[in-house]
Every structure is written in C-alpha cells, then in structure tokens.
Amino acid sequence: MVSALTREQHLELYYFMRLNRELEEQMVRLFRQNKIVGGLYSSLGQEAISVGAAYALGPGDWIAPMIRNIGALLVRGFKLRDILTQHMARYASPTMGKDGTSHFGDLKSRHVVSPISMLGDMIPVMTGIAMAGRYLGQKIVAMTWIGDGGTSTGVFHEGLNFAAVQKAPFVLIVENNGWAYSTPVERQSLLVDLADRARAYGIESAIVDGNDVVAVERATREAIAHARAGRGPVLIEAKTMRMRGHAQHDAAEYVSREMLALWKQCDPLDRYEKYLDEHMLWDAKTKKEIDARIAREIQADVEFAENSPFPPPELAERGVYCDGCHTIEAVWKRPREEVMPPQSSVKPEWPKARATKQSAARQTAAKKTAKPKPAKKSGTARRRGKSGRP
C-alpha cells in the first residue's frame, strides 16, 4: 500500500529513527565510560514503533512515552541534550537531575507526560487527559505505549476498561517485543495476539508489523482518526523483538542467538532504507547528508552534556510542592456556559431506553451460551497485518 506521507515526511521518519538509534549507541558508549548515572534501556530494533506512532500525532495531542520510546520524545521536539543530560543526571536536564532515563515531560507545549517505572499506570492517566481534552473541546487524542509484560498489570485492565466505557479519545500501542525482562511473552499471556485483549473491553484493535515504520505510522494515524472522531479507544499491537537485554547490565543470555539473528534480518532501519530506495524517495547523497547532520548534532550535544554541572546538592529539598510556582489553566475550546448551569443541567436518571436495550441483549446472549463464539472481527481499525515475526 502506498503511504500517504510526502517525501519530506518519509525523510523525517528516517531522520528520527536514525537519530534514535545513533543517540542510543552513543549513550551505550557513555555508559561504558561510566557517564550514565543509572540504568540504560535500549530500544534497538524498536525505533519504528516509537517514531512511527508519535509521528502520526497532531501538535495538540498528548503522549506518555515508556522506557523504550526515546524516539517518541525526539519526534515531540525534545532535544538530544535533554535526553543526554537526563541520563547523565545533570542540572541542565529537564528534571534538573531529579530523575533519569526518559522520565521527563512537558505539560505546556509538547504535551508529554513523564512516565513512572511501574507499568500500566499511564493508561488511566492518559485516559484522564483524553477525557479532559474532550471536556474542554480540544479534540485531542492521548496515547501511550505498554510492553507485552505491562499488559499483565491490574491497572492496564482498569485503565483500558475505563477508557472504553468513556469512549475516550485514547490510543494504546502494545509494544510486543517478546520479553518482559527475562520472561517470555508466553508466560505473560496465553493469547497469541495481545491485540485480542481489546475484545475484552469492547474496543477496536489492530495488529501491525512493529518493524515497519510506514505500517506503524499508518495504523496509528487510522487509530487516532477513529479515537478523535469519538468512536472510542483503539489498541494497536506492534509485534517486534527486543534486541538487547532488559537494560544495559543484562546480557540476555536467556534469548537464543538464533532468534536474534532472525530478527536482525528484519531490522527496522535496514528495511526502511530499502523502502526509501525502492520508492526512490532519496539517493545516497541525501542519506549521507542526513547521517552527517545527525553525527554533528550528537557530537555537539554530548559535548554540552559532558560540560554541564551536576545539580547543587540543596536542590534535593526543593520543589516537593507547587507553592504558586505554576499557574493551573485549562485551555477552553468550547463555551464554558455549556458546562455550567443551567445549560449543564440534566435529569439525573439512567436513560430508560438504553437500559431496556442492554437488558434484552443480555437475555439474548444468555440463551445462546451453549457454544461461546469469538467476537466478530469488524470495524475499520481492526486489521490483521502480517505479524512481522519471522
């Protein structure tokens, strides 16, 4: 299928994916030099999911990236120095050294919520943002990522179910890389496709080859359109493979070398370069220019980060509370009168017709319980692409 993206957009996707990879490779070098203060998590081989999904969003939309979504932070406009200083715990970092890794955000302009280390918690948080955006008339979509292991948490269920009943404009990318630390996905769930979890919440889902950036971008764009139109959340399962250990310290000896070798043949950057060649979207000169630009940018910001001081110790006791340092302001895109009495006033009863209809549906279902059938696969967003697994 031909992508709807322009040549410039295609090149931008390459830029972000290559930048994502080169930046992380640079951070591995810094880690080995003991310049990364804490852990370092790799998204090697998963760049297409971070970049492709984030690229499909509009400027007013919101994300909460997870630990392997540095590419999404780059797409949302964070600078290399933000990511580098953050990992190196410098004062100039977005959290001033108070947190590391990709744990930072920006409420005001980039609409990025900082994640926490516990998995699944961003799902209800982003649902709340989606609901608030709808309430304020902003027509925004909120999105976050979760790994295969994260789908086992209770808050995954609570959050996605709440998003579903609220028909919240929310998109969830399940980044199925096969491994939750050392535990294979088969020990997380008996489902062959984690996308099937969506059925339990009555929402749409799609499966996408997570190593195909064009496919990820397209599937996410469709899901965003669906959610933005008020038709409810969408779950996209992006199938991929974690090509390194859980973090830098983990040699991942529990993963077979054969499997890694197979997946290496599906490397998302190699594949995308081939795609750009085949579609004649660039030439060797363009690639060279982009790669050179990336090398320059990384070098400049590594220098900046290395020359940045650590935070002053006494900063540790500052900033626990907002003592008026921030102004809380909702951005209204609809008349406030609509949500104020008398316009907001309703009859505080459950709609009778709806209740009757649901009750009838339950009765019909009860009569048909002899043989449970799988839910019908329908809807525009549900599409079974090739799995991407070799």
Place this chain on the structure above:
Amino acid sequence: MAETSYLEAVRQALFEEMDRDPAVVLLGEDVGVYGGAFKASVGLLGRFGWERVIDTPISESAIVGAAIGMSYAGLRPVAEMQFIDFIACCFNQITNVAAKSHYLWGAPAPMVLRGPCGGGVHGGPFHSANPEMYFVHTPGLKVVCPATPYDAKGLLKSAIRDNNPVLFFEHKFLYRRIREDLPKEDFTVPIGKAAVRREGRDLTIVSYAAMLHTSLEAAAQLEKEGIEAEVIDLRTLLPLDRETILASVRKTNKLLVVHEDTRTGGIAGEIAAIVTESAFEDLDGPIRRVTSLDTPVPYAPSLENYFLPSAAKVVAAARELAHY
C-alpha cells in the same frame, strides 16, 4: 433552619466550587445518579451534567489515574473513594504518580481525593479504616482531616483550589452527628493550620477528626476535676502545624496525643519526636498517647468499642499526666 451537618458541608463545598469554576469535575463510584454511597454528591449530576459528574467502573486505580491526567490537562478533579479503605487499591497512583510529579518534572497535579474514613459505626475491618499515615509518609501530598462542618466545607474548598494533590479524609462518624451554623458567604479554611479548640494551662491534648470531639468531651470532664486541658485540632496532618503544637506545649509543659489511627506509626509518634527535638526543655512529663489498638478494626460493637479510644481513656491518661 440553619444548622448544617458535616456531610451537608461537604456537599455544599462541592456544589459551590463546581458552580464557581467549570474546571472542577467529580468522578467516582456511584457519585452521579445515586448521589454517592453517603449522599455527599446528591443533586450535583442534575445541576452539572454527565460531563462533570462521572460515574465510574469499580476501578480505584483508574479513578485516581484519570483524575491525575485531568489535573495535568488543567482541570481540578475531585475523585471520591466510596470508602477510604479502598484507597489501598490505588496506592501506586497516589504515591508514585501524583505525589512525585511536581518534584520530579515540575508537573502540578491539582486534584482532591476524598472519602469517608473512620470507625465507630460498626462498619467492620474494610469500611472503618484510618489510612492517613500511609500518605503522611509521602512527600508531595497534603493530608486533611476536618473535625467540624465549618472546617469540612472550608478545607474542601481550599483543597480544590490547591495546586497539589490533597487527600481529604471525611470522618463518617461525624457525617450526620454534628451540626453547625455556617456563614452564607464563601469562605475557606487554610490547609496546614491547626486550631486551638479549647484553652487550658495544665496539659495539651492534640487530636483531630472524630477524636477531637472525644478529647473535648474528656476536657469537659477534666475541668470538673480542676484540670484545665488545652485542646488542639490538627485539621491538617501534612503539612503539620508544628508551631501551634509547640506554642501550646511551651505553655502547658505536658502533651497527650489522641488519635483514632492505630498506635504504631501514628501521627503521635511524629509529634512526640518534634516536641522532644524542639521543646524538650519545656516538658514536665512524658509525652503520652491514647490511640486505637494495633489491630485491624474489629466488627462486633464490644470489640470495636474496646479497640477505639474513648473519653474515659483520654480522661484517665490526661489525669495521670496532669498529676505527673
């Protein structure tokens, strides 16, 4: 007819804040059509509509998570726990998402999490808890425990207008038992300020929530014995009003802390530490505490009454301390 119950004071605060500011929304289990398990939100759905009064699934983590997300987007959500005991289900959202976000990445989370706490109504071990100290131990939160209708209303308004996550513990024993004339005009009570409810010179009794009333009852009995107890209502546990406690102890030289929370790790321990650190020279006796037992809240009235502090227990401890 003027007197307002504690429960009605809560309802009025919600009503008036939602009327004042369209950024205020309410979400929780059965808060809309039903008006809340204790009827604290009766009438709100009818007036403010489905978008602002949201009946949720039974998903405490999703309720609090969504409230946090709404607060990031500029709203001022009020989330209800049907019973505050259920707050255990959303501990991670409160302590790791809401409490840390301003410190870590400069994101204020102006939300209120409120619900009925406390025993004395034979609710049993899962409907009677006083879990405030889990959260007093969490920097970034504010923890408010009002004891009167005036404070319930004024502090809830302050909580909604605060830029930080505020846990608001409403004592269900007080909901319909105490009444007070409230001013007609808008008023707030500042978070972080204790109140001296009764002046005295012989000892200081520090308390909060339902135990304030138990302490005042004890103080009235002590007066008949010629013991003048000063009674302080903490009103807010985090941030704690150290100055008011210390000023009183410097005056009376003796301190008794009374709380309905269990003994080990209760606020009494923290207050004792503060007073010994900052007013050791002023003490003329050991710091005493009257608290619930270190057990779950038992169900049978005979057991629960034994478990809870009582005016008699406070009188006995205060008498001993006064004569120390």
